[in-house]
Amino acid sequence: MNNLKRTEILIAGGGIVGSLMAIALAENGFEVVLVDPSSETSSQTNRICRSYAISRTSKILLKNLGVWGNLDEKFEPITKIVLSEANKEAMDVTKLAEFDLQDEIKEPTSYMVEDLEIRTALNLKLQASKNVEILTNCKVLSEEVAKGGSIISLDNDKRIYASLFVICDGPKSSIAKTINKKFIFKDYNQVAIVANVNHKNRHKGEAHQIFFTGGPIASLPLKGNRSAIVWSEEKKKGFHVSQSKKENFLEELKAKLSNVLVDISLDSEKYVFPLSLSILRDFVDERRVFIGDSAHTIHPLAGQGLNLGLRDIASLTEILVNGKKIGEDIGSIGLLKRYEQWRSFDRFLLSSYTDGINALFSNDNKILRALRRLGLKAIDSSTNLKTAFMNEAAGEYGHLPILLKEM
Numbered sequence: 001m002n003n004l005k006r007t008e009i010l011i012a013g014g015g016i017v018g019s020l021m022a023i024a025l026a027e028n029g030f031e032v033v034l035v036d037p038s039s040e041t042s043s044q045t046n047r048i049c050r051s052y053a054i055s056r057t058s059k060i061l062l063k064n065l066g067v068w069g070n071l072d073e074k075f076e077p078i079t080k081i082v083l084s085e086a087n088k089e090a091m092d093v094t095k096l097a098e099f100d101l102q103d104e105i106k107e108p109t110s111y112m113v114e115d116l117e118i119r120t121a122l123n124l125k126l127q128a129s130k131n132v133e134i135l136t137n138c139k140v141l142s143e144e145v146a147k148g149g150s151i152i153s154l155d156n157d158k159r160i161y162a163s164l165f166v167i168c169d170g171p172k173s174s175i176a177k178t179i180n181k182k183f184i185f186k187d188y189n190q191v192a193i194v195a196n197v198n199h200k201n202r203h204k205g206e207a208h209q210i211f212f213t214g215g216p217i218a219s220l221p222l223k224g225n226r227s228a229i230v231w232s233e234e235k236k237k238g239f240h241v242s243q244s245k246k247e248n249f250l251e252e253l254k255a256k257l258s259n260v261l262v263d264i265s266l267d268s269e270k271y272v273f274p275l276s277l278s279i280l281r282d283f284v285d286e287r288r289v290f291i292g293d294s295a296h297t298i299h300p301l302a303g304q305g306l307n308l309g310l311r312d313i314a315s316l317t318e319i320l321v322n323g324k325k326i327g328e329d330i331g332s333i334g335l336l337k338r339y340e341q342w343r344s345f346d347r348f349l350l351s352s353y354t355d356g357i358n359a360l361f362s363n364d365n366k367i368l369r370a371l372r373r374l375g376l377k378a379i380d381s382s383t384n385l386k387t388a389f390m391n392e393a394a395g396e397y398g399h400l401p402i403l404l405k406e407m
């Protein structure tokens with residue numbers, strides 16, 4: 001074992017979750033190696049048009065870790081969420097509920113952040129982090145648990161010994177498959193088509209979600225007269241739409257969003273993502289923990305997948321810091337089980353909630369149609385239910401880790 005490289009924590013996956021996990025650990029004095037197959041961590045290739053709705057607590061996490069910087073100038077606060085349903089025959093819509101997210105005392109509940117900007121900020125911070133060694137152009141192939149640590153083998157013949165192995169290799173985790181981990185899996189038979197658009201009218205910070213039978217379409221405010229579109233559609237039709245000519249695509253988009261955006265033109269390429277629910281049954285083992293999309297991939301209709309991953313980071317950091325303080329082994333199953341316990345409810349809540357909403361709305365059944373209208377009208381007229389909805393959008397529920405609180 002003498003020729004092995006040694007580190008305290010090895011992180012597999014330099015996406016947004018892996019990169020921020022590395023920063024959080026390094027800021028708290030851990031020695032970290034971060035491994036990613038791209039030529040740089042948080043690689044920007046082919047991803048420039050993506051954006052995410054992130055919650056107030058996610059923003060606080062980025063601020064507390066020194067990543068937010070001047071991003072206020074670049075990210076758009078969401079002032080209102082409007083939920084509507086398309087009427088069956090016509091292209092008009094019925095408004096079902098409206099949530100005002102502006103709070104005079106607190107910061108906005110959610111922001112739209114653009115992928116390119118967040119990855120640039122993460123890369124800058126990572127490069128300045130003394131405790132992080134970044135290994136790019138290589139990936140983790142396998143791992144074996146050894147005495148007091150794990151031996152992780154990379155595809156460049158390097159082997160690294162770490163006390164803890166943190167896995168954030170994204171949806172359909174190849175590492176989880178290699179070690180035969182079991183998933184709860186459901187193919188939604190849907191894809192999400194993602195693009196940025198320009199439009200003539202001002203969006204005023206409003207986010208709209210309109211439910212069609214094939215799936216919901218969301219229009220989310222970006223800086224300027226621009227919006228991000230997330231259009232979920234039945235798989236076959238969705239692939240067809242995503243591959244159609246620009247003019248045909250725009251024509252269909254304009255019809256779907258005629259009540260919201262005026263004079264739309266494309267501001268980016270369009271990208272397509274197959275949608276599934278994929279939840280790892282056990283996300284901790286001795287020496288090993290899965291976080292972010294590798295542990296839980298959910299439907300994007302609530303814009304919560306990344307927020308869930310960011311909350312993983314905050315809780316795991318706190319458990320590891322507290323454990324190390326009292327001399328615990330940071331890879332021990334006892335310590336990792338405490339993390340599992342803390343994160344289980346949030347994972348369960350969001351995966352079942354997004355799955356249920358998608359099932360309820362993506363179909364044409366008359367009874368369900370009536371029920372969902374009733375349900376949303378009830379929420380719309382109840383202050384308590386609205387507050388619960390907004391707390392969830394802000395990421396403010398359950399026992400919050402220190403990194404999610406204003407310091």
Ligand SMILES: Cc1cc2nc3c(=O)[nH]c(=O)nc-3n(C[C@H](O)[C@H](O)[C@H](O)COP(=O)(O)OP(=O)(O)OC[C@H]3O[C@@H](n4cnc5c(N)ncnc54)[C@H](O)[C@@H]3O)c2cc1C
Nearest residue numbers: 013015017052053139140169170292293303304305306307
């Ligand atoms: C259409 C759509 C819209 C969405 N909108 C929102 C939103 O508005 N708000 C929100 O909160 N969430 C949203 N999400 C969810 C969000 O995109 C994901 O939760 C988030 O990107 C997951 O990040 P990650 O770092 O876990 O995974 P990834 O971004 O997939 O990163 C995984 C990384 O692991 C690396 N890797 C892979 N294999 C290996 C290996 N063997 N060894 C080492 N590295 C490896 C990859 O190169 C990659 O860099 C949306 C998702 C979709 C599909």
